[in-house]
Amino acid sequence: MTTPLTIAKVIASPGVGSFFFDDQAAIKAGAVRDGSAYLGNAVTPGFKAVREPSESVSVLLVLSDGYIAHGDCASVQYTGVGGREPRFHAADLARQIEQDLGPRMEGMSVNIFREAAITSERMINELFDCKRAAAYGVSQALLNAAAHAAGHHLMAQVIKDEWDISTPLAAVPxxxxxxxxxxxxxxxxxxxxxxxxxxxxxxxxxxxxxxxxxxxxxxxxxxxxxxxxxxxxxxxxxxxxxxxxxxxxxxxxxxxxxxxxxxxxxxxxxxxxxxxxxxxxxxxxxxxxxxxxxxxxxxxxxxxxxxxxxxxxxxxxxxxxxxxxxxxxxxxxxxxxxxxxxxxxxxxxxxxxxxxxxxxxxxxxxxxxxxxxxxxxxxxxxxxxxxxxxxxxxxxxxxxxxxxxxxxxxxxxxxxxxx
Incomplete structure (x- = not known):
């Protein structure tokens, strides 16, 4: 049974990613590999070194029933090239999510994931430079919240229901x-x-x-x-x-x-x-x-x-x-x-x-x-x-x-x- 739920508070916690952010342009230009590092100077805006630790931001949505839904902001290894947005810095992004986005999301219904995701993405596009990284984490938390609200706690089923996918859930390679x-x-x-x-x-x-x-x-x-x-x-x-x-x-x-x-x-x-x-x-x-x-x-x-x-x-x-x-x-x-x-x-x-x-x-x-x-x-x-x-x-x-x-x-x- 679906329970009407809203967002009471938005919390953001800086974290790390599982590998590195690499300056692909510098590597293609000849940056020399030295163990797990690269020698040379960064050339892509936002990088201070050719290889930097990847970062993340955990987005935590405190719902009206006390449940905390979770998603993580992230960017790809080769960020800032190939038409991608610049790399983000976790402390700055977490602060902006809490201070700028959080108050606007308070009171938002989480029962319909797609609707909430589109609405939050629109807000993020108005507020953020690293739009996609922010929306990636926020939307994950919203899907988690919608699954909780629906009572079955299965995010895949929310997707099937909202996109009217008739094929059964199945393993993929x-x-x-x-x-x-x-x-x-x-x-x-x-x-x-x-x-x-x-x-x-x-x-x-x-x-x-x-x-x-x-x-x-x-x-x-x-x-x-x-x-x-x-x-x-x-x-x-x-x-x-x-x-x-x-x-x-x-x-x-x-x-x-x-x-x-x-x-x-x-x-x-x-x-x-x-x-x-x-x-x-x-x-x-x-x-x-x-x-x-x-x-x-x-x-x-x-x-x-x-x-x-x-x-x-x-x-x-x-x-x-x-x-x-x-x-x-x-x-x-x-x-x-x-x-x-x-x-x-x-x-x-x-x-x-x-x-x-x-x-x-x-x-x-x-x-x-x-x-x-x-x-x-x-x-x-x-x-x-x-x-x-x-x-x-x-x-x-x-x-x-x-x-x-x-x-x-x-x-x-x-x-x-x-x-």
Whole structure:
């Protein structure tokens, strides 16, 4: 039974994220890796160093019945580039949420999540510079509040009800990210039979190599290692590589040569399905859509089965829609912090389904356990193609958080008869 509830008070607590905020422009310009740090000067506004600890802000909504709903503000690792808003500073953002936003949200009804999320996003857009980070955390807390008010305490069911999703809640494939540990962390993924791996963090040209030779060698190692370590012969994971636009860079922007390299990698993958995220970077949203569409047409004409995935420059629900209707990609990473309020991520996922594009429910290593659990409910409610194990780059922790939250939600749904 739904209980009418309102917000009595808004509290914000500064926190940390699970990895780092990295100045991608400085790294691409040649900042040298030194252990876990980078040497050199920051170039992206808002950064004082090339690598800085990621931050978060916990948003706590004290409801009229005393329940405290929780969500976490976060930004992606490579904030401030690719059309994204600047990095935020937790102490400043927490102060602004309490002082400027909180009084305006007091008395707001939390029973209808979508309505409350849209209203709060409108307020945030009027008040904040780091709009999306703020709306990301506030909307998570509102979804938690709506689930509490509805009595079943299952955020995925709120999403199904409010968006009129008829398909049952279901498990979706999880994909792992290995960070810089491209070998030892992959072993963990194989031993745990992760469906999609390894992300790879292919963020410097040497990892691609001349004409893709470096990546070809790495994919060969992946295949051999999977065969060696897999627990059952039927385990055949999808190989998903995020190349940060560097295949296109190695190909000097030439679409035909970019396709040549991708097909070389496809041959190296053998029987494994291959997915390439952000294969090139054209420098703006419209140019990216045009270039990705040309690459996709070229690959399809050559009968390639590689799926290319849009990532950077797809930062809003509108961006995702434009990539989808242009036929510019096979899949889109819905990078949840970039889309701000989580109702935008839900809209973008359903729009992908409508246009036959595979939605990848992503996010970032730099967010938190709370945001990961909340967005897991989005994945099981909307039936995404795959869902990122997050946060962090250690893999084990993020995989545990997402896998267990997904299974808890499905088990609860099966017992209360609502799925």
């Amino acid at each position: 999880i994909y792992g990210q290995c960070g810089d540990e491209r070998y030892t962390t992959v072993d963990k993924m194989i031993l745990k039979s992760v469906p999609v791996l390894p992300h790879g963090l292919i963020n410097v040209p040497d990892l691609v190599g001349t004409d893709g030779a470096g990546l070809e060698e790495y994919i060969g190692w992946l295949r051999a290692r999977i065969s060696q370590l897999r627990v059952t012969p039927s385990y055949q994971p999808i190989i998903h590589l995020d190349v940060y636009g560097l295949i296109g860079a190695v190909a000097q922007g030439d679409i035909e040569q970019t396709a040549n390299i991708i097909q070389r990698l496809e041959r190296a993958a053998g029987d494994h399905q291959l997915r390439i995220e952000h294969p090139l970077d054209a420098g703006s949203r419209d140019a990216q859509i045009q270039a990705m569409a040309a690459l996709r047409r070229t690959l399809k004409a050559r009968e390639s089965k590689v799926a290319i995935i849009a990532d950077e420059w797809a930062n809003t629900a509108e961006d995702v829609h434009l990539f989808a209707v242009a036929g510019a990609t096979d899949m889109v990473q819905i990078k949840t912090p970039d889309l701000g309020s989580i109702h935008n991520s839900i809209d973008a996922i359903l729009d992908c389904h409508k246009h036959g594009i595979g939605p990848v429910l992503g996010g970032t290593c730099a967010e938190t356990d709370q945001s990961a659990r909340t967005t897991t409910h989005i994945g099981v409610a909307t039936g995404v193609s795959q869902m990122l194990a997050k946060p962090g780059m250690g893999f084990d922790e993020g995989y545990t958080i997402v896998f267990n939250e997904m299974n808890r939600a499905l088990r609860i749904a099966s017992l209360i008869g609502r799925s």
